[in-house]
Amino acid sequence: GAVVSQHPSWVICKSGTSVKIECRSLDFQATTMFWYRQFPKQSLMLMATSNEGSKATYEQGVEKDKFLINHASLTLSTLTVTSAHPEDSSFYICSARDWGGTDFRAKNIQYFGAGTRLSVL
């Protein structure tokens, strides 16, 4: 199946610093990528949807100035947590949707990265 690479897998940073998380689709083109946040023992919360070459669409309650998303190419999206604080500590997961081309079976499937655990001290 399709592979989404997310890096880093774990990051520890000091309060006030910024952290960048990369998400790459390795063997398919992803016109749309998604960023999720997952709290312990909870489901995934969609933070934003990014489309290649355009501004990300943020979900209600997500600060776009704090969580900067860039989707500069069909295979790369980045999430930058700016001026991180301890309450930003969480598990962040990206996913990419395979546009599927002419393969109907591949369409609409989201493939997920392994996640990034952010700990802000």
Add this chain to the structure above:
Amino acid sequence: AQSVAQPEDQVNVAEGNPLTVKCTYSVSGNPYLFWYVQYPNRGLQFLLKYITGDNLVKGSYGFEAEFNKSQTSFHLKKPSALVSDSALYFCACTGANNLFFGTGTRLTVIP
């Protein structure tokens, strides 16, 4: 609004026994339904999906799911559980552009 519900937070099953993880959906129009599995500290892995066609969908690792329109359900099943199946399972449906996830069901397979 599109949504899925997973009524069980936790499911325990003995190794070798059949397992079922339940999911019901509330979707306007034709439902696109998915199952994903998450292992500790990992992202989600796609198991299977239903878009159209046969109500019984076969997926990865021997899992299958049955789409039941009258009961608005999409339960995940496996005939014989393995200890390695222990994980967190999410049911999901598509909205206009993204997936809506259930709250997850933690499956524990007891040796």
